[in-house]
Amino acid sequence: xxxxxxxxxxxxxxxxxxxxxxxxxxxxxxxxxxxxxxxxxxxxxxxxxxxxxxxxxxxxxxxxxxxxxxxxxxxxxxxxxxxxxxxxxxxxxxxxxxxxxxxxxxxxxxxxxxxxxxxxxxxxxxxxxxxxxxxxxxxxxxxxxxxxxxxxxxxxxxxxxxxxxxxxxxxxxxxxxxxxxxxxxxxxxxxxxxxxxxxxxxxxxxxxxxxxxxxxxxxxxxxxxxxxxxxxxxxxxxxxxxxxxxxxxxxxxxxxxxxxxxxxxxxxxxxxxxxxxxxxxxxxxxxxxxxxxxxxxxxxxxxxxxxxxxxxxxxxxxxxxxxxxxxxxxxxxxxxxxxxxxxxxxxxxxxxxxxxxxxxxxxxxxxxxxx
Amino acid sequence: xxxxxxxxxxxxxxxxxxxxxxxxxxxxxxxxxxxxxxxxxxxxxxxxxxxxxxxxxxxxxxxxxxxxxxxxxxxxxxxxxxxxxxxxxxxxxxxxxxxxxxxxxxxxxxxxxxxxxxxxxxxxxxxxxxxxxxxxxxxxxxxxxxxxxxxxxxxxxxxxxxxxxxxxxxxxxxxxxxxxxxxxxxxxxxxxxxxxxxxxxx
Numbered sequence: 001x002x003x004x005x006x007x008x009x010x011x012x013x014x015x016x017x018x019x020x021x022x023x024x025x026x027x028x029x030x031x032x033x034x035x036x037x038x039x040x041x042x043x044x045x046x047x048x049x050x051x052x053x054x055x056x057x058x059x060x061x062x063x064x065x066x067x068x069x070x071x072x073x074x075x076x077x078x079x080x081x082x083x084x085x086x087x088x089x090x091x092x093x094x095x096x097x098x099x100x101x102x103x104x105x106x107x108x109x110x111x112x113x114x115x116x117x118x119x120x121x122x123x124x125x126x127x128x129x130x131x132x133x134x135x136x137x138x139x140x141x142x143x144x145x146x147x148x149x150x151x152x153x154x155x156x157x158x159x160x161x162x163x164x165x166x167x168x169x170x171x172x173x174x175x176x177x178x179x180x181x182x183x184x185x186x187x188x189x190x191x192x193x194x195x196x197x198x199x200x201x202x203x204x205x206x207x208x209x210x211x212x213x214x215x216x217x218x219x220x221x222x223x224x225x226x227x228x229x230x231x232x233x234x235x236x237x238x239x240x241x242x243x244x245x246x247x248x249x250x251x252x253x254x255x256x257x258x259x260x261x262x263x264x265x266x267x268x269x270x271x272x273x274x275x276x277x278x279x280x281x282x283x284x285x286x287x288x289x290x291x292x293x294x295x296x297x298x299x300x301x302x303x304x305x306x307x308x309x310x311x312x313x314x315x316x317x318x319x320x321x322x323x324x325x326x327x328x329x330x331x332x333x334x335x336x337x338x339x340x341x342x343x344x345x346x347x348x349x350x351x352x353x354x355x356x357x358x359x360x361x362x363x364x365x366x367x368x369x370x371x
Numbered sequence: 372x373x374x375x376x377x378x379x380x381x382x383x384x385x386x387x388x389x390x391x392x393x394x395x396x397x398x399x400x401x402x403x404x405x406x407x408x409x410x411x412x413x414x415x416x417x418x419x420x421x422x423x424x425x426x427x428x429x430x431x432x433x434x435x436x437x438x439x440x441x442x443x444x445x446x447x448x449x450x451x452x453x454x455x456x457x458x459x460x461x462x463x464x465x466x467x468x469x470x471x472x473x474x475x476x477x478x479x480x481x482x483x484x485x486x487x488x489x490x491x492x493x494x495x496x497x498x499x500x501x502x503x504x505x506x507x508x509x510x511x512x513x514x515x516x517x518x519x520x521x522x523x524x525x526x527x528x529x530x531x532x533x534x535x536x537x538x539x540x541x542x543x544x545x546x547x548x549x550x551x552x553x554x555x556x557x558x559x560x561x562x563x564x565x566x567x568x569x570x571x572x573x
Contacts, residue, residue: 064446067477131394138403149415152491158477166482167417194390199383206376 011035015352019048023126023356026366030343032352039355042347044340049370057330062088062162062297065327070156072332073368075118078104078111079310081160083317084330086241087306088162091321092299097288100164101243106177106280107147107159108242108308109273113184114143115311116266116273119363123263124195126360127204132194139187142180149173162297164290174281181278188270196264205260209346209358212257219345220338223313225362228265229257235309246283247276259361266363298325312336312363334368414493419476421494422469423516424509425487428523433513434488437462441480441489449474469512471497471505492519 012035019027027048033041053072057065069084070077082104089096121136144154150169151159159166195201211221216229226233234251236244252268254261301323307316313335320329339362347355405412414420425434437454453465480489494515499505507515 060446063479064444067446067475067479135397141403145415148418150417152415152417152419152478153476156475156477158479166478170415170417190393193393197382197386198390199378199387202376202383203378 012040017352017355023360024366025122025360025364028340028364028366028369030355032347032355034352037351039347039350039352042343042355044343046340046366046369049366051367051371053371054330054332057327059326061325062299062327065330066161067156067158069332070158071367072371073310073312073315073334073336073365074155075365076108076111076115076311077155077157078107078160079308079315080332081157082108082242083306083308083310083315083332084319085160085162086308087304087317087319088299090306091302091304091319092162092297094163094293095291097164097291098285099168099287100289100291102280102284103165103169103289104160105242105244105247106277106284107150107157107165109276109280110143110146110177112273112311113270113277114140116270117143119266119311119360120191120195120263123357123360123363124201126356127201129195129198129201132191135187135190135194139184142176146173146177146180149176161290163293164288166290168289174284177277177281181274181281184274185271188267188274192267196267202260204353204357205263205361206258207256208259208354209350209361210256210258211342211346215342215345216257219342221313221335221342222338223310223335224262224265224269225313225335225339225342227251228254228261230255235307235314239307241306241308247279249273249276259357262361262363296325298323307333310335312365312368313339315368332371334371336362336364336366336368339364340369414495416493418493418495419478419491421471421492421497421515422474422476422480422507422512423490423492423494423519424467424512425490425516425519425521426513433464433509434486435464435467436486436488437464437467438485440483440485444479444483446477446479447473447475450480464509467509467512469507471507472502487521487523490516490519490521492516 012033015032015034017030017032018024019029024030029045029048031043031045032039051071053068056068060068065084066081069080072080074080088094117136117140121133121140124130124132147157147159148154150173151157151166211225211229213229213231215221216226216231221229222233230253232251232253235241236249237251249272250268252265252272254265299321301321303318303320305316305318307314309315314333315335316331316333318329318331318333319327322328342362343355343359346358350358426432427434437452439452439454442448442450442452449470451466451468451470453467454462455465457463476491478491481491492515497505
């Protein structure tokens with residue numbers, strides 16, 4: 001791409017941002033062509049975290065794939081388990097017990113809250129506000145504790161299985177979860193009191209990194225990034241999977257599509273997820289948490305695509321089965337990959353500090369980009 | 372270029388003070404910091420930490436029957452088992468080692484085991500300066516598991532009494548997807564063994 005090396009007389013010069021840069025949230029490398037402080041061109045280079053998850057899945061049985069897929073999108077591991085399990089269940093026509101569906105929804109929504117808390121913390125950290133980061137991580141710890149007492153791990157749960165979930169919830173899960181749901185709405189008020197109308201925060205985010213509706217749709221953006229641009233599209237409502245059609249929730253959307261809107265959409269989504277968890281806890285039925293499966297699980301020959309609404313947009317999984325115990329091909333789709341593509345489209349004309357804010361608001365995590 | 376956002380100074384100062392009020396309130400709330408080396412979390416019962424081998428409570432022998440189901444269930448091939456046929460046609464364990472450097476603590480070995488032989492315990496402090504010392508052999512694994520309390524839930528061991536399993540207990544769940552026992556070689560096959568090519572067009 002560099003046809004001419006910038007000479008000392010040239011005004012434009014190139015800067016490498018990353019891969020080891022704290023604001024790239026992982027190992028993204030951005031090649032920035034700069035004119036003074038303004039960005040002329042931004043080119044993302046990905047692949048620093050490539051682990052060939054799709055290929056390794058071909059050598060593993062379906063049960064063994066699930067712990068690996070925890071590493072696919074490790075901030076919302078429950079979602080990356082769910083999408084693979086959903087595709088497998090549709091492929092093999094496995095019935096899932098009612099209680100397992102509810103437990104999955106509770107875990108998925110808790111994980112969405114945890115993911116948005118990470119976003120909120122790191123986003124404000126990138127903008128220079130340290131306090132919300134500490135508060136957000138404190139609340140996230142409580143969710144991690146709930147996950148740990150249920151699944152046994154804090155990050156790589158291996159909890160959602162083909163035909164249900166691995167374990168039933170322990171006895172003290174329900175009171176703790178209810179307590180969290182009740183206190184959490186006031187916690188969001190605290191975050192908003194610190195950030196939403198803060199003048200420094202507004203100056204850094206309002207009208208920065210505007211993604212118009214056209215660009216968002218054309219670049220296959222999804223999730224909060226798409227909704228912040230004003231498109232009301234949520235797979236939980238528009239292509240319901242699991243039992244999401246039983247819950248009442250709003251789909252928050254933005255108007256302008258700037259960084260502040262993306263922040264606001266995620267904060268509102270946390271409130272909605274909190275409400276979904278509350279409804280699910282109220283409706284949680286008794287019964288089995290897992291269907292009896294055969295000792296050797298072999299789905300029929302065929303292929304299937306499943307998609308879910310993750311905290312970072314549409315997450316998809318396409319499985320091709322050749323009838324053996326191992327998938328023939330697994331293709332994963334993550335929202336972050338499409339959102340990384342947005343950077344060359346919206347970065348020109350921006351300042352570097354604004355790019356940091358915009359990139360943080362896209363909430364890209366690199367393991368999902370590179371897979 | 373989008374227009375810069377215009378600030379209203381009065382509401383700006385007001386909202387700054389609102390934010391500072393929140394931090395002030397938190398300043399006098401209870402600290403959640405845990406002073407780690409002197410204080411410790413109480414880990415949940417299901418917490419998956421270091422892998423141990425369990426022994427029979429009465430005889431003190433290993434529960435392991437060398438069926439290598441755990442080695443087959445392991446997604447990363449961290450478990451290595453060597454065994455031979457004894458005089459009574461039963462498998463005898465020669466060596467059992469777990470490579471903690473590649474173990475991913477998924478717990479599939481524990482679910483595949485039918486004899487309460489292998490378990491992931493809430494112990495988590497086993498870091499080491501030396502990678503080689505993280506490969507635990509059978510004696511180390513057995514020593515780690517001696518003080519681990521467990522409810523015997525063995526499904527196939529005839530001599531042991533089968534206790535009624537409490538619902539939702541981690542140890543009772545058997546992985547339904549676990550590969551069934553096949554005619555087994557003397558050395559546990561590693562899951563990363565080269566697979567046959569799957570054809571063209573990938």
